[in-house]
Amino acid sequence: MSISHADPHPHPLPQAGKGASSIDWARVRADFPVLERQVHGKPLIYLDSANTGQKPNAVIDTVDDFYRHHNANVSRAVHTLGTEATEAYEGARNKLARFLNVRADELVLTSGTTFAINLVAYSWALPRLEPGDAIVLTRMEHHANIVPWQLVAQRTGATIKVAELNDRGELDLDQLYSLLTPEVKLLALTHVSNVLGTVNPVREICREARRRGIVTLIDGSQATPHRPLDIAAVGCDFYAITGHKMSGPTGTGALWARREHLDAMPPFIGGGEMIKEVRFDGTVFNDVPHKFEAGTPNIAGFVGLGAAVDYLSALGMANIEAREQELLAYATKALSDVDGLRIFGEPVEKAAVISFLVEGAHAHDLATLLDLEGVAIRSGHHCAHPLMQHFGVPATCRASLAFYNTFEEIDAFVAAIHKVRKLLA
Incomplete structure (x- = not known):
């Protein structure tokens, strides 16, 4: 395999089909090795993609192949x-x-x-x-x-x-x-x-x-x-x-x-x-x-x-957006049913990001305890101090979804919130 080829991939890319519903999202998820690991003995539920997106094997292997077989500086050598x-x-x-x-x-x-x-x-x-x-x-x-x-x-x-x-x-x-x-x-x-x-x-x-x-x-x-x-x-x-x-x-x-x-x-x-x-x-x-x-x-x-x-591109950005909107709607409904949970921002057009607080729980405490349940969310001011000041809070928790997340993960996330709330009560 030569990295100078048009499509330097050591294995097949996902095939988008005609729409989001035709994609085997479980198979897509399997392309992301970090999602297979456990945290504190629990399956990792990664809900921090607004912070950084996880990397599929196609990306990891391409970087590895470059360093193993093609590493050189650019625009300087004719070799x-x-x-x-x-x-x-x-x-x-x-x-x-x-x-x-x-x-x-x-x-x-x-x-x-x-x-x-x-x-x-x-x-x-x-x-x-x-x-x-x-x-x-x-x-x-x-x-x-x-x-x-x-x-x-x-x-x-x-x-x-x-x-x-x-x-x-x-x-x-x-x-x-x-x-x-x-x-x-x-x-x-x-x-x-x-x-x-x-x-x-x-x-x-x-x-x-x-x-x-x-x-x-x-x-x-x-x-x-x-x-x-x-x-x-x-x-x-x-x-x-x-x-x-x-x-x-x-x-x-x-x-x-x-x-x-x-x-x-x-x-x-x-x-x-x-x-x-x-x-x-x-x-x-x-x-x-x-x-x-x-x-x-x-x-x-x-x-x-x-x-x-x-x-x-192989997945199709329209398919990715549709998948994430389904996950967002499901997660928003599930979180809205949690007593004492406040969601910040309810715009008409929204990406798959949910910032929230739970009554009686500091954002950092909640995120730390959720991590013990294997759930990775962001807590803090999210590099947006003026926005936090607008809402009158020092910090929020943020769950950000991506196409490799699942409805089952959302269920486990909400269940973990209920469990943590009891610990904080």
């Missing part, structure tokens, strides 16, 4: 291994571009969404913003889509305005649009909330921003793994994604940007690979997107991300 590594790395870029429906030469490979947003902050925003300019964010943003803009605002004299939520945990669109005044140069918002699961109407929002001449950045970390995505149809200027949430390796991700922005932006980090010629009296930078990819990248990680894209 066989160097050629194979470069073909595999650029092949992953091409796969991801097709998956997102964008041009490969507009796709900058990064370590993840955090780096991608910082790239926009320092390479696009910092040279352009001035005192009196404004950036609009939303109450539901992850810290990665807040802190970089605060740092840029401090250095440029720009200000930050915040779009608020309604009672269901959705953006108040009227209030958001009222903020889009002439001094606003950038609107940055999440596609899907990592805490509430709220799916924002990004097409409509980007259309309204574009009408006002405002540049838009979308944090797609929680959207890309769970729903069909067509960035070209979204109509934004920048879109950031994270590979490890879509069953790829950690340390991978990408920034898509309109070509005119990439051409006008200076490099964020300097070094090897991002140059054509270096002299002490000046440097000629490489073509886009390579001028933003200084140094040796996470080559094996991106080859693995390419395998993850193949895996998700």
Whole structure:
């Protein structure tokens, strides 16, 4: 098997069939080896996919094969291994571009969404913003889509305005649009909330921003793994994604940007690979997107991300979304029947994320005791302090579902909550 082939998989990928109901989800689940283990003597129930997605054998084996048979640096050597590594790395870029429906030469490979947003902050925003300019964010943003803009605002004299939520945990669109005044140069918002699961109407929002001449950045970390995505149809200027949430390796991700922005932006980090010629009296930078990819990248990680894209594509993103919506509806009903349990966020359109608290139980205590039952959930502020402040709580528990979860796991999860409640009573 050569990793430079178009589909470098040591075993068959899942076959999607005609719809979610035709897929053998138990067989799909068997592709994820970590789900077979036990925790504290109990079968692992992994409900933390919003934190990081688990990896199928196709990804694990592809990374292993790269290191065993093809390891070399990219774009530097003409020998066989160097050629194979470069073909595999650029092949992953091409796969991801097709998956997102964008041009490969507009796709900058990064370590993840955090780096991608910082790239926009320092390479696009910092040279352009001035005192009196404004950036609009939303109450539901992850810290990665807040802190970089605060740092840029401090250095440029720009200000930050915040779009608020309604009672269901959705953006108040009227209030958001009222903020889009002439001094606003950038609107940055999440596609899907990592805490509430709220799916924002990004097409409509980007259309309204574009009408006002405002540049838009979308944090797609929680959207890309769970729903069909067509960035070209979204109509934004920048879109950031994270590979490890879509069953790829950690340390991978990408920034898509309109070509005119990439051409006008200076490099964020300097070094090897991002140059054509270096002299002490000046440097000629490489073509886009390579001028933003200084140094040796996470080559094996991106080859693995390419395998993850193949895996998700074979299942079909529409099938994945349908499966997760079934699991979400089942879990929401089961949790709603638990006395004293409060669910945060009930938007009309929601991804498979449920944040909750149980009366009389601190979020961390509940998560710790559930772990003893083999149930892995997230507890804390979820890198969303402003959202926690909105709800008046320091932390919540969060159960985030993926297509490899089962209805039986949800039953066991709810039963574990009942058991833990008795211990805390």
